[in-house]
Amino acid sequence: xxxxxxxxxxxxxxxxxxxxxxxxxxxxxxxxxxxxxxxxxxxxxxxxxxxxxxxxxxxxxxxxxxxxxxxxxxxxxxxxxxxxxxxxxxxxxxxx
Amino acid sequence: xxxxxxxxxxxxxxxxxxxxxxxxxxxxxxxxxxxxxxxxxxxxxxxxxxxxxxxxxxxxxxxxxxxxxxxxxxxxxxxxxxxxxxxxxxxxxxxxxxxxxxxxxxxxxxxxxxxxxxxxxxxxxxxxxxxxxxxxxxxxxxxxxxxxxxxxxxxxxxxxxxxxxxxxxxxxxxxxxxxxxxxxxxxxxxxxxxxxxxxxxxx
Numbered sequence: 001x002x003x004x005x006x007x008x009x010x011x012x013x014x015x016x017x018x019x020x021x022x023x024x025x026x027x028x029x030x031x032x033x034x035x036x037x038x039x040x041x042x043x044x045x046x047x048x049x050x051x052x053x054x055x056x057x058x059x060x061x062x063x064x065x066x067x068x069x070x071x072x073x074x075x076x077x078x079x080x081x082x083x084x085x086x087x088x089x090x091x092x093x094x095x096x
Numbered sequence: 097x098x099x100x101x102x103x104x105x106x107x108x109x110x111x112x113x114x115x116x117x118x119x120x121x122x123x124x125x126x127x128x129x130x131x132x133x134x135x136x137x138x139x140x141x142x143x144x145x146x147x148x149x150x151x152x153x154x155x156x157x158x159x160x161x162x163x164x165x166x167x168x169x170x171x172x173x174x175x176x177x178x179x180x181x182x183x184x185x186x187x188x189x190x191x192x193x194x195x196x197x198x199x200x201x202x203x204x205x206x207x208x209x210x211x212x213x214x215x216x217x218x219x220x221x222x223x224x225x226x227x228x229x230x231x232x233x234x235x236x237x238x239x240x241x242x243x244x245x246x247x248x249x250x251x252x253x254x255x256x257x258x259x260x261x262x263x264x265x266x267x268x269x270x271x272x273x274x275x276x277x278x279x280x281x282x283x284x285x286x287x288x289x290x291x292x293x294x295x296x297x298x299x
Binding site for chain 1: 097100101103104106107110111113114115193194197198
């Protein structure tokens with residue numbers, strides 16, 4: 001049992017972070033605005049969780065300007081994808 | 097344990113909502129179907145006047161009729177698309193979802209590629225005088241467009257697309273019944289699927 005729990009990723013323990021990764025897994029990149037809408041969270045809340053995922057290098061950020069307005073896009077990194085898959089497998093094993 | 101089951105459910109839900117266009121309204125299918133049937137009726141009146149009503153018939157296409165037909169086709173298309181957009185807007189408003197986002201764009205682009213190809217192919221064939229093949233071809237290309245776009249929206253669209261393709265191929269064989277098959281594909285199938293989707297997704 002303990003061994004299975006070890007495979008659960010601390011970075012995904014939070015619902016919002018799990019949600020962010022879920023969206024990034026199936027999209028090349030997602031805008032901040034879309035994430036906010038999708039997960040129904042506040043700007044500050046979302047930003048802090050994005051920061052946390054960025055810190056462990058699970059997501060990458062690209063900033064560009066669209067019509068002179070800043071547009072921030074997020075995408076999952078390879079290590080983020082791997083970690084997420086491992087986390088899901090751990091949950092599935094736990095439920096077996 | 098409960099919490100993990102909930103987590104998996106939410107992950108699936110978010111993956112779906114973030115990658116697929118789900119605000120499709122069943123009513124837009126119904127309205128497109130009804131519009132198609134009305135359009136087909138007018139087309140029928142134009143093409144098959146003064147002929148016996150049983151069996152195989154020849155389409156009568158004078159230049160004057162052709163202009164009428166193209167007019168009917170364009171009007172039908174505009175009303176069908178317009179009502180589709182209207183009902184879908186209602187759904188996304190109700191779900192509090194943005195209508196014009198990356199999912200919508202992705203869906204429309206993938207729908208448009210086979211659709212525009214088919215439309216152009218039909219216009220070219222029409223200009224060369226191949227009238228009979230048009231109705232079956234529109235069904236085939238529309239079906240291909242739906243299959244292509246189904247990855248980005250509700251999964252039922254895929255089987256609707258495959259049905260349209262089969263119907264189009266049958267119509268290509270029985271070319272004299274083109275308008276009939278066209279009415280089934282664009283009219284009845286749309287209405288049937290629309291009602292089914294409405295019941296399944298928005299009870």
